[in-house]
Amino acid sequence: MRPLEEARAEVLEAVSPLGSETVPLAEAEGRILAEDVIAPGDVPPFPNSAMDGFAVIAADVRSVPVRLRVIEDVPAGSVATRTVTPGTAIKIMTGAPMPPGADAVVKVEVTRQPDPDTVEILESVEPGAAVRPAGGDIAAGSVVLEAGRALGPVELGLLATAGVGRPKVGRRPRVALMATGDELRPAEVAELEPGQIRDSNRPLLRGLIHEAGGEVVDLGIVADDETALTAALSRAATEADAIVTSGGVSMGEYDLIKRVLSARGTVDFWQVAMQPAKPFAFGHIESVPLFGLPGNPVSVMVAFEQFARPALLKMQGARRLFRPRVVVPMGETIDTDPRKVVFVRVALHRDGNRLVARSSGGQSSNVLSALGAADGLAVVPVGTGRVEAGEAVEVELFRHPSAEFGR
Ligand code: AMP
Numbered sequence: 231m232r233p234l235e236e237a238r239a240e241v242l243e244a245v246s247p248l249g250s251e252t253v254p255l256a257e258a259e260g261r262i263l264a265e266d267v268i269a270p271g272d273v274p275p276f277p278n279s280a281m282d283g284f285a286v287i288a289a290d291v292r293s294v295p296v297r298l299r300v301i302e303d304v305p306a307g308s309v310a311t312r313t314v315t316p317g318t319a320i321k322i323m324t325g326a327p328m329p330p331g332a333d334a335v336v337k338v339e340v341t342r343q344p345d346p347d348t349v350e351i352l353e354s355v356e357p358g359a360a361v362r363p364a365g366g367d368i369a370a371g372s373v374v375l376e377a378g379r380a381l382g383p384v385e386l387g388l389l390a391t392a393g394v395g396r397p398k399v400g401r402r403p404r405v406a407l408m409a410t411g412d413e414l415r416p417a418e419v420a421e422l423e424p425g426q427i428r429d430s431n432r433p434l435l436r437g438l439i440h441e442a443g444g445e446v447v448d449l450g451i452v453a454d455d456e457t458a459l460t461a462a463l464s465r466a467a468t469e470a471d472a473i474v475t476s477g478g479v480s481m482g483e484y485d486l487i488k489r490v491l492s493a494r495g496t497v498d499f500w501q502v503a504m505q506p507a508k509p510f511a512f513g514h515i516e517s518v519p520l521f522g523l524p525g526n527p528v529s530v531m532v533a534f535e536q537f538a539r540p541a542l543l544k545m546q547g548a549r550r551l552f553r554p555r556v557v558v559p560m561g562e563t564i565d566t567d568p569r570k571v572v573f574v575r576v577a578l579h580r581d582g583n584r585l586v587a588r589s590s591g592g593q594s595s596n597v598l599s600a601l602g603a604a605d606g607l608a609v610v611p612v613g614t615g616r617v618e619a620g621e622a623v624e625v626e627l628f629r630h631p632s633a634e635f636g637r
C-alpha cells in the first residue's frame with residue numbers, strides 16, 4: 231500500500247495550472263485570482279467623514295458649548311465649495327469629503343441647531359476625530375489580494391473597492407465525468423429492474439467538481455464494456471482538461487478498465503493506505519489527467535476530496551488546496567485500522583463551550599446516509615488505531631457545522 235501523502239504528492243506533481251483569463255467582476259465568484267492585485271489608488275480616495283455631523287476646526291470647539299456659523303451643507307457624493315475658518319462649520323454627511331480647513335467632525339448627536347445657519351457644539355473633539363483618512367482602508371500600491379486567492383463575497387467586495395472591474399483569474403478546468411457500471415440507472419428513471427441501483431456518484435461528483443471550480447462535461451453512465459469505455463474516454467480526452475471516473479477500479483473489475491485505460495494512456499492502479507477509498511487509479515489519457523475513483527459512494531467522495539479536488543484547485547492556480555481543518559476532541563472512543571489513514575464521518579456537536587466530534591453513522595464505504603449527517607471527516611493518522619473519547623482529532627470540514635446552533 232502507498233502512503234496517502236506520497237500518492238497525493240505524485241498526483242499534484244503531475245498537474246499544472248491551465249493559464250488565466252480576464253472576467254467581469256460579476257462573473258468572478260468562486261474563481262481563483264491569477265495575479266497579485268495592487269491597489270491603484272487610496273481607499274478611501276479622499277479624507278471623509280465617519281459620521282453625520284459638523285466639520286469643524288477642533289481648536290474652535292475646545293470649550294463647549296460654543297456656537298458656530300453653518301456655511302454649507304455637504305451630502306455624500308458632493309464636495310464642499312467653502313473653506314472652514316475659525317467660527318464656522320460645514321454640515322457634513324457620512325462619507326462626504328472633508329471640507330478644506332476642517333480637521334474634525336462633531337457628530338450630530340452632540341449638537342443642536344437653533345436655526346439652519348447656526349450650530350451649537352456640546353462636546354469638544356480632538357483633531358482627526360471622526361475623520362477617515364485617505365488610504366486608511368487600503369493604501370495605494372499595497373497588495374489588496376494575493377495571486378491564488380479564492381474569490382468569495384468578501385474578496386469580490388475588496389476587488390470592487392480597489393477598482394478592479396475585470397480580475398485575471400485561473401481558467402476553470404473542464405472535467406469529463408462518467409460513472410461506470412452495468413447496474414447503474416439515472417435518478418430520473420422511475421422503476422429499477424432487479425439488480426439495478428441508482429447512480430448517486432455522478433450527481434455527487436458533479437457537485438464536488440463545481441464546488442472545486444470545475445466545469446462538468448457529463449458523459450453519463452458508461453456500461454462495463456470495452457467499446458463503450460473506449461469511446462467515452464476518447465471523447466473525454468479531446469473535450470476536457472481532466473477526467474473523473476467512478477467504479478471499476480476495485481479488484482474484481484480491475485481487468486476491464488485496466489485494459490481499456492492502458493490501451494489509451496498511462497494509468498497506474500494504486501492501493502493507497504487509506505480507508506475508505508483504498509483502490510485508486512491515476513494517470514493520463516493522451517496527456518489529460520485521469521482520476522479513477524472507486525465505486526462506493528463514500529469512497530468516491532473521500533478519494534475526490536483527497537486527490538481530485540486539490541488537483542483541480544492547483545490547475546486553477548489556487549494557493550490553498552485543502553479544506554479547512556479544526557482540532558476537536560472525539561466524543562466517543564473509536565477503533566480504526568492502524569495501517570491506514572482512516573477518514574471517519576463525523577458531525578460536530580456542541581458540548582458547553584466547545585465542539586466535539588461524534589461518528590455520524592455507519593462507516594462502511596457504501597453508506598451515503600452517514601455522509602449526509604456528517605459535517606466533515608475526522609482524519610485518523612496511520613499508526614493510531616484506537617482514538618479514546620476526549621482525545622483530539624483533526625476534522626476536515628466539508629460543511630459548516632451549523633445544525634447544533636439552530637441555524
Ligand atoms: P466498483 O468499484 O465498480 O466495483 O463498485 C463498487 C460498489 O459501488 C458497487 O456496489 C457498485 O454497485 C457501487 N457503485 C458503483 N458506481 C456507483 C454509482 N455511480 N452510484 C452508486 N453506487 C455505485
Ligand code: MG
Nearest residue numbers: 410411477478
Ligand atoms: Mg462497477
